[in-house]
Amino acid sequence: MGLFERNLPDIYLTRLADLAVNWGRASSLWPMTFGIACCAIEMMAVGAATFDMDRFGAGAFRATPRQADLMIVAGTVNAKMAHVVKRLYDQMPEPKYVMAMGACTVGGGPYWKHGYNVVKGIDKFVPVDVHVPGCPPRPEAIIEGVRFLQRKIMAKRVLAQGVETKPDFTGVSVSPGTVGILDPTVRPTSTVYRAPTALGFLAPSGGRA
Amino acid sequence: MADPMTAPAKPQIEPAKPQTAPARTLVLPGDPRPPDVHVDVRTQELQINMGPQHPSTHGVLRVAIWVDGEIVTRAEPDIGYLHRCAEKIGESVSCIQYVPYTDRYDYLAAMNNNLGYCLAVEKVAEIDVPEKAQYVRTVAVELNRIGSHLMAVGTYGLDLGAFTPFFYAFREREEILRLLEWICGARLTYNFIRIGGVMRDLPEGFAADTRKFLDLFETRLDEFNDLLTHNHIFVNRTANVGVISPDMAIAYGLTGPNLRGSGLRYDLRREQPYLLYDRFQFDIPVGTGIKGTVGDCWDRYWVRMLEMKESVRIVRQALDQMPATGEIMAKNVRHLAFKSKPGEGYLGIENPRGELGYYLISDGGANSYRSRIRAPSFCNLSILEAILPGTMLADAVAIIGSIDIVLGEVDR
Amino acid sequence: MTAAEALEQLKKAGLGDGVELFAGPKDAALLVTRERVKQLLRHLRDSRPFSCDLLLMITGTHMTEKRAPDKTTPDGVDVNGGVVKGTTVKGALLREAGFEVIWHLRSVAKHHLLAVKCRLPLADPRVDSVADLWPAADWHERETWDLLGITFTGHPNLRRILLPESWVGHPLRKDYVAPKEFEGINLEVDAPWPTP
Numbered sequence A: 001m002g003l004f005e006r007n008l009p010d011i012y013l014t015r016l017a018d019l020a021v022n023w024g025r026a027s028s029l030w031p032m033t034f035g036i037a038c039c040a041i042e043m044m045a046v047g048a049a050t051f052d053m054d055r056f057g058a059g060a061f062r063a064t065p066r067q068a069d070l071m072i073v074a075g076t077v078n079a080k081m082a083h084v085v086k087r088l089y090d091q092m093p094e095p096k097y098v099m100a101m102g103a104c105t106v107g108g109g110p111y112w113k114h115g116y117n118v119v120k121g122i123d124k125f126v127p128v129d130v131h132v133p134g135c136p137p138r139p140e141a142i143i144e145g146v147r148f149l150q151r152k153i154m155a156k157r158v159l160a161q162g163v164e165t166k167p168d169f170t171g172v173s174v175s176p177g178t179v180g181i182l183d184p185t186v187r188p189t190s191t192v193y194r195a196p197t198a199l200g201f202l203a204p205s206g207g208r209a
Numbered sequence B: 001m002a003d004p005m006t007a008p009a010k011p012q013i014e015p016a017k018p019q020t021a022p023a024r025t026l027v028l029p030g031d032p033r034p035p036d037v038h039v040d041v042r043t044q045e046l047q048i049n050m051g052p053q054h055p056s057t058h059g060v061l062r063v064a065i066w067v068d069g070e071i072v073t074r075a076e077p078d079i080g081y082l083h084r085c086a087e088k089i090g091e092s093v094s095c096i097q098y099v100p101y102t103d104r105y106d107y108l109a110a111m112n113n114n115l116g117y118c119l120a121v122e123k124v125a126e127i128d129v130p131e132k133a134q135y136v137r138t139v140a141v142e143l144n145r146i147g148s149h150l151m152a153v154g155t156y157g158l159d160l161g162a163f164t165p166f167f168y169a170f171r172e173r174e175e176i177l178r179l180l181e182w183i184c185g186a187r188l189t190y191n192f193i194r195i196g197g198v199m200r201d202l203p204e205g206f207a208a209d210t211r212k213f214l215d216l217f218e219t220r221l222d223e224f225n226d227l228l229t230h231n232h233i234f235v236n237r238t239a240n241v242g243v244i245s246p247d248m249a250i251a252y253g254l255t256g257p258n259l260r261g262s263g264l265r266y267d268l269r270r271e272q273p274y275l276l277y278d279r280f281q282f283d284i285p286v287g288t289g290i291k292g293t294v295g296d297c298w299d300r301y302w303v304r305m306l307e308m309k310e311s312v313r314i315v316r317q318a319l320d321q322m323p324a325t326g327e328i329m330a331k332n333v334r335h336l337a338f339k340s341k342p343g344e345g346y347l348g349i350e351n352p353r354g355e356l357g358y359y360l361i362s363d364g365g366a367n368s369y370r371s372r373i374r375a376p377s378f379c380n381l382s383i384l385e386a387i388l389p390g391t392m393l394a395d396a397v398a399i400i401g402s403i404d405i406v407l408g409e410v411d412r
Numbered sequence C: 001m002t003a004a005e006a007l008e009q010l011k012k013a014g015l016g017d018g019v020e021l022f023a024g025p026k027d028a029a030l031l032v033t034r035e036r037v038k039q040l041l042r043h044l045r046d047s048r049p050f051s052c053d054l055l056l057m058i059t060g061t062h063m064t065e066k067r068a069p070d071k072t073t074p075d076g077v078d079v080n081g082g083v084v085k086g087t088t089v090k091g092a093l094l095r096e097a098g099f100e101v102i103w104h105l106r107s108v109a110k111h112h113l114l115a116v117k118c119r120l121p122l123a124d125p126r127v128d129s130v131a132d133l134w135p136a137a138d139w140h141e142r143e144t145w146d147l148l149g150i151t152f153t154g155h156p157n158l159r160r161i162l163l164p165e166s167w168v169g170h171p172l173r174k175d176y177v178a179p180k181e182f183e184g185i186n187l188e189v190d191a192p193w194p195t196p
């Protein structure tokens, strides 16, 4: 927003403008196609038919960092890869967001002890907005991460001055993906999420329709 | 056209042929020169960097490609962007603890990796696995093989610009994942096959559901064939591209569908039956050059499609033959205080990508002294250097996709 | 064909010197001196009874010295009532320090698997490259150099393959210490997050 970035008086009009801008940003998060390891397969699954992240406005996977807003770092980052991840992050245009997907990117995951080559957590070199733990996280968890990020974006100030309010995360958490997965009598079915209504995440009570 | 199932395999060892010129070179109408002479003007050599962030390299492979105009003159794969210290970890944690790590190397065929490691440990530590557990393992492994091949063909379509088959493949794959999730609780990294047996018996109703799925799946495979396999554009982009001769395949250590795509009927499930594969009837499909030359990209793709059918057959037979009750874990394995016997051994199994081997040295402790993984993708990938030169740049994507690598396994 | 049969065949062909049988508790292998490695592997590839055309893998192991536990006799009392110090006898050498390199070969036509093994001294781990016999050996040898530091003489391009070019050390050696940092990237484990 250039010159006006957080530079205008904190009045109703600028707040309204912020809301509009944030709504635009939050509902069209374009992730970068950037899979590193096993987690990338779940990232692909979340883009495919069953889970369909497009319902949340985050399904347009772009192949180049210059068209993407969201970098989902899906997989183990090692010493050789870290520079590449950093460079990709630098190439993304503002505003940009990073999701650390999987235990590896959160803190080294299974490789934290004997992985001489593994970076134990990508927050050592890029700023991370959402951490999604799991090895790999279920697709539902990624969707949940995206929705956390959307709430976070909604709380941002774009034009108006002043202190940012804390994001409102109520109602974002979705129930665990499958019921009774360790109960052999229950066959897992994927939890079907209905997309929130178009303005769903604006409502304080959460977006589940 | 010969049926690929019944056509005899090519003779196994052929006299060495000189590498023929790439099949697709530009020929202008009325040009008297033989078709293997490049008619376009030579241009300045240009280096193109493909990856490590590239949608068609299936992960974090980097290939440095030198091109002259549109024609690749040299290619050099650069790997190691996903090196995760597999072998060091294999020495540092106990054999029991290492099983979940094996899931993460070939994450598309995690069951197969579990199986390979467990079989190798069982060989060194002399553990006998009960029959029922072996059937359960077979079912799990073959379902996983279908899932892995679905991923391979689905993303192969994606690489070549066909977006829809990817969704169809993933629809089927989700069904398989749900079945596997039912037996072990995880979608991708299963840790289901344990040293000495399996984690748990198949749940009630699993066999019926699996059969229902298999029936459906066979019809859907035909749908997939209509959609992609015989698609004119797809055939044009893959037939006669990236031809690997049988000699070359062996020299570069290719195994699995890539070797069979070159016309060699070689499958470890038949050569050295492990588990109970000698009790099942199944065919080993090989590439016969239906659409082009034997050993081209289309053949490798087609071998995977046919292998899925064979896996369906194996799962059906395993479900039929499986005893209703029985032990699922060997008696003499003490999981908390596991100690192997001293010794060393190599054991190879047929992973969806080729021969997955584990070479273990044990000096009698809980950890193995050395654990080396013979990763099929690692060996298969090394052929890129040899087959990319001379092809068009756009075909590089088709060739890399047809080799079906998993970078987790290449770099370990 | 087992390793023992292979050795018989080799002896018949007059290539048996320098080759012994390594009979481990599980898999057996042909143990060969390092001067003979390349000749033997070429023979295994080319001669009809073996025709080991598929090179499965090449790998190495760092063997640390292993001894039986030391024996100490307890302190005793001599005839005059003085104390006699007990003696310590070093345990027998069970395993010498050094490197082992192993080649696994498979014959596609004859359906057998053979392993060839070679022991190298710790100070000078070098052995002939077979990259000109099997193109497949190229990457395996690079990997073995990368992770273990075994030099393959005659390899056309012996560079690191998995680790970055400027990495220091060979991680699969048993005395390897993991670095704390690499080119500005911190590789240490964070302190645990404070619990809220």
Ligand code: SF4
Pocket (backbone or CB within 6 Å): A037, A038, A039, A074, A075, A076, A101, A102, A103, A104, A105, A109, A110, A134, A135, A136, A137, B104, B189
């Ligand atoms: S978190 Fe687990 S599944 Fe994800 S990349 Fe790491 S090891 Fe693989």
